[in-house]
Amino acid sequence: MALARARAVAVLGVEGHLVEVEADLADGLPRLTLIGLPDTALHESRDRIRAAVVNSGHKWPDRRITLGLFPATLPKAGSGFDLAMAVAVLSAAAVVPPESLLRRVFIGELALDGRVRAVRGVLPAVLKAAAAGVERVVVPAANAAEAALVPGARVEPAIDLAGVLSVLRGEAAAPEVTAPPPTAPTPAEVPGLDLADVAGQTRGRLAVEVAAAGGHHLFMQGPPGSGKTMLADRLPGLLPMLDTDASLEVTAVHSVAGLLPSNAPLVTRPPYRSPHHSATPAALIGSGSAVIRPGLASQAHRGILFLDEAPEFNRQSLDALRQPLESGTIEVARARATARFPARFQLVLAANPCPCAKARGPRGTGCECPSLVRRRYLARLSGPLLDRIDIQVALSA
Template sequence: MALARSYSVALLGLEGRLVEIEADIGAGMPGTKLVGLPDPGLREAKDRVRAAVRNSGQSWPDTNVTLGLSPADLPKVGSSYDLGIAVAVLAAAAAVPSDRLAGTVLLGELALDGRLRAVAGILPALLAARRLGYRRALVPVDSVTEAALVDGVEVHGAPTLSDVVAWLRDEAPLCEPGPVQPVVAGSAPDLADVVGQPEARWALEVAAAGGHHVLLTGPPGIGKTMLATRLPGLLPPLSADEALEVAAIRSVDGSLSRSAPLATVPPFVAPHHSISRGALVGGGSGLAAPGAVSKAHRGVLFLDEAAEYGAERLESLRTVLEEGEIRLARIRGVVRYPAAFQLVLASNTCPCAPPRDTDCTCTPSARRRYLSRLSGPLLDRVDLRVRMRPVTVMRTDDGARPEDTTCVRQRVVAARRRAADRWSRHGWRTNSAVPGPALWREFALPSSSTTVVEQGLRRGALTARGADRCLRVAWTLADLAGADRPDGDHVAAALDFRDRRAA
């Protein structure tokens, strides 16, 4: 009887849990048993691994083999355990020494001929392994660049199982990663391309400076989509930690670039209005996968033709906008994905959507029904609402060229720096992240400045949440103006952004 163990990582969302893989070779009829709550894909691993071991020139035990994945009550999903299972069996059969397995995690799917294939979730798995004290990892050679993003872990990449066996026997080295180069922000669409629309351009600048959500309404073809696609260019580049968060989500999703996994450009996600609710917020059988709201983490989620999305999908965003994360409960467990994004909604004002409001052929009830698809509770979470007007002239050669992205971004970065310096000791980085109680107590403004907000609350034109968001926008306006704190004009301008007539 022989027993050996290796180690891998199970992912619940972005949270990693260490999995101990035990291989027991005992007396009895030849056969392989896999226990430990595997999913259907993992149950097939015993046949896949056995073929890979034999085709790599190694012998599979001709007696009874029991494979245990611990913790036994933790769901195991996917094929990333193949390499760990193969190595544990070979170590139990004394085909390879086990001294290098301590403190090492093994991740990778095996082909039938012994090749190692890349799997999703390498980055969050190694982040979890580092947190648990593991300082060495064996991954497929195609995943080496991704694995190298985790500092403090010695990464080795293997093209085949035979290479792993040779490394365990100390007969040959494995591939090691080179230095990781972050992606530098390239040529983003320029804000100068947008003709006219000064109010909307100003709202976009305010949104970028404070991290606020925006609603753009108006006739088709006036620049709503053009403005939204230029918002990421106004945002500051992602910090190292933020870029790692974004890369971890893309790793789980399987969309992480192998050549340039660490991007400093804020993501921009613009799903079609036919997207399902599960694809928008996350879902799927077993353990839920991340949706568009998580892929837009630290960036922008743009919902064009927002009124066409339907109530079920739009209302599913309400909690996410407040909490900055999504919790998805499934029969196999609850997973959490970060979803701190800026929401940009764009919508026409009626179904017929003529270039001018005076040409509208819709009945008043049809217009109300169309705009009511954007519910009050959802709009209450949108800080800036802008009614855009038709463009009346396309001339751009009169010397009054609009400001470009570089010029506006300088003001945005300066405003964000002021906000970060002010909130840093509290752990907040943008004005949109400041809790309401702090705005009314520790950072309370004089009553002369908040009179218009109090009047709006008394008239019922403003909710308590809306009052909090109004003050957040006021702080952003003050930061853009270089003021130490908002005054009455800043608060009034912030309240004007919440005008329901703009919806």
């Protein structure tokens, strides 16, 4: 019997958890058994790692292989455990020395030809590994810049399984990636909308400026064409750049959501999200069974969540935002696990005075809606939600 151990990281919400991957090779009919609460993607990894090992020029052990992911009570999801399981099996088969695995954490998905593909949630995973005192972190080359953002992390980018095995056997030097120096925001991050574009509407401009200065939630009500959306779109340009801690928080959320661009691994500008009014509560708060992804409210962490035509949103979707506005966090509970996401955002609402959207002037000249219909329309915004809005302003035509 041969036994080897490697380490990986499971990401639940935006929190990483160290996972020990044990590979046991025993006599018996050749098969591979995976234990430790794996999801469907992990069950499919049995075929991925076998093909990757064979296509990397190594023989797959014709033994009864048992792969255990511990702690066994922690749900495991995703394909980021492929690399750790492959090196654990090959270490048990005496292809690589076991001691080379002890000081490393392995993160990455394996293609059938042995290439190491990028995965989500690398930043929170590396943060956990560094906090646990792990010396080196092996990540996909496409995620190396993101992983290098963690202070003190020694990142080894992996292109393919063959290259990783060469490093573990001491046949090649381990490449390292250092954190890039602070630079100006990329063109994609520089806000292209300026408040100087707004002509008139001094009341609306003042409300937006005060909201930006004090971090207040904002509700703008006015007829179509009064500039509600225009003002909201320019609010992010008034906010300051994120500091280092806030940038890492926001980047971790976007990493789990799979929204990080390859050319800009660090989010330095406050994010801005403007969902359609058909967005469900799950889209705003977060959803998923095995893999729980952050919703739009969490993606707007440290930034702006703008709900245009707010009364058209589902009442449940609007009320789902009440608790995050108070606590700044979101908990998505499922049968197997509970994921927590940060959600400290500025909420900006915009609404017409009536559903017909023909209101003009102070008395609503041109509006075809009875007063009861107008009251019911605005009553879709519940009192407890409006109580949490600091600035409520009426805009003129």
